[in-house]
Amino acid sequence: MPSFKNIREHWVRPALFFGNNPISLAGGAITTASAVTMIAYWLVELFGVASPNPYLGIIFLFLLPAVFIAGLLLIPLGVYVRRKKLLAAGAIPSVYPRIDLNDPIFRHGIDIVLIATVLNLIVVAWASYRGAAYMDSPEFCGQSCHVMNPELAAYRVSAHSHVNCVECHIGSGAQAYFSAKVNGTKQLIEVAVHPIAGLAPKLIPNYPTPIPSPVTSLRPARDTCQACHTPTRFDGEKLLVKSRFADDEQNSESQTVLILHLGGVDSLSHKTGIHGIHLGHIEYISTDETRTTIPWIERDNPDGTKSTYVASALNGAQPQGERRVMDCIDCHNRASHTFVTPEEAINRAMVDGAISPELPFVHKKGLELLKTDYASEDQARTQISQKLQAYYAASYPAIAGPKAQLIKAAGDELYVLWSQNVFPYMKMTWGTHPNHIGHQDYPGCFRCHDGDHVTKTAESITQDCAACHNLLAVEEAKPKVLADLGIQQ
């Protein structure tokens, strides 16, 4: 083949001559060794037997390709050094050692080198493609760096556990991708140097604990949430049943039943209810990091005018702070990372039976154990279960034996609840991240709907309970409405 011949004469011969040096040879060896290892790993992965451990992913998808490329770079470096040396010594031969093209072994050898180069290029391309795909996976985002374990833990038990992190955090488009990767690299460095960050706090970057929320760089919901959810869909009414258990010996159960006016945009283009009314035309200024304190709200009215609602605390001053157009995240700020209160955690676990309501005082005792400070995850794992068992052994010896299994299951579940919400190494505990849905545990809707935000003409944002929901029962034992609806006997 003429092109092969041309390359051999003008490139390969000098390259072979200069390449015969320790640096280039070492580079060749490193490249070959890492390529073989990577290919072997991919084969293993192809047959589905590779470990899902994210650290392995980091080694095979990032470290080895880096080593591979470093090896590749060593080859021309060695050529350059040797050529320079020979040039200085005036020892460059006028004619490079002849390649005997009639020697079939040698000819094939060179063809193999060329084919190997093409293969190497494919390896690099494939490795970078796989690396990019891997960087988009929840394993990489949440697990490779333990800093995000709290978000990953909540994500895993959320309705979004099959939605990749990047679909909400990055969205689509090259610019979003690039800026996220730049940001991510900075965070990766902070995590890598964390063990020594204490030595020189001013010089070495450290990551904040906990990771701050809100994420100010998050893209508008229309580019993320709305890729899957349609705000114009009319959801109408939503029935919500919440169970609570009391702190008495029987763990008495009561229920709150409400119908939320979720609304949406109906077939006559009427915007109604919670989902219909807020999107696109309400701006606000918040003055604290969690967007909880909102002294100023402005609404674009359909007739082109604006209504400005101002909190009395502002006393006519100009509010300073972050200005935002309200979107999904201003209510659903914990979408896919819902950290709950200890009360909500234990009530839910008792409703689904993971903590048996048959155990006397389990609600009261369980809450107490959830709210205790533990120095570490290990301590919580052992102490929560042990303390619950010790409590029944001391206070209810008659059931400690027969109900040992229920007690053990309750202790294990309490630990699971704790571990989904408390992360000592990230300085995260119950209530660190407020949830803006509702108004019982955090201000939520009442950040604006508190009757205190008024326009110049003394209109306020409604605080009428019925504007948002019908309360059908509030903490009633066996509410009749659930029987009427056929939900409960």
Ligand code: HEC
């Ligand atoms: C359904 C969308 C969605 C998915 C999927 C998602 N997140 Fe989030 N994430 C959010 C929202 C919304 C916030 C809070 C934004 C705000 O208030 O500004 C957030 C906040 C965060 C924060 C900031 C700290 C905090 O707790 O608020 C981190 C870190 C985070 N997410 C990591 C992850 C990781 C890791 C994954 C994948 C395992 C992931 N997210 C998947 C929507 C999502």
Ligand code: HEC
């Ligand atoms: C890639 C698609 C996708 C994206 C992006 C997405 N979601 Fe979802 N969302 C889903 C799916 C799938 C479900 C689960 C539906 C089910 O389980 O029935 C869901 C469920 C929900 C629910 C109901 C369950 C719950 O957690 O209370 C809410 C609320 C929600 N999403 C809000 C959001 C918000 C807010 C965002 C943007 C921050 C968002 N979603 C982004 C696909 C998505």
Ligand code: HEC
């Ligand atoms: C004004 C606050 C608010 C805004 C803004 C808002 N939501 Fe909601 N959303 C709610 C409330 C409240 C619920 C009911 C919560 C519950 O079930 O406990 C809800 C429920 C949902 C559900 C579950 C519906 C179901 O049938 O269970 C989805 C999905 C959802 N929202 C998506 C979105 C998306 C996407 C956006 C942005 C386009 C959005 N929401 C904007 C308050 C809001």
Ligand code: HEC
């Ligand atoms: C940033 C401020 C803000 C927050 C937070 C907020 N709202 Fe609103 N809401 C408004 C404003 C302003 C209006 C009046 C909008 C209009 O009439 O166009 C409104 C109107 C409403 C209405 C219609 C009232 C009526 O008279 O028909 C409902 C229902 C509603 N909000 C529910 C909620 C719920 C539920 C939440 C919490 C999940 C919430 N809002 C959170 C600002 C807010």
Ligand code: HEC
């Ligand atoms: C701006 C809208 C809004 C207004 C006004 C409002 N609520 Fe609510 N309320 C909500 C939402 C949203 C939820 C559901 C929260 C959730 O999904 O857990 C809720 C839930 C509740 C619950 C059940 C909470 C639980 O955890 O058991 C009670 C009780 C309640 N509201 C009482 C009231 C009363 C009483 C008023 C009138 C003084 C009122 N609310 C006014 C939006 C509102």
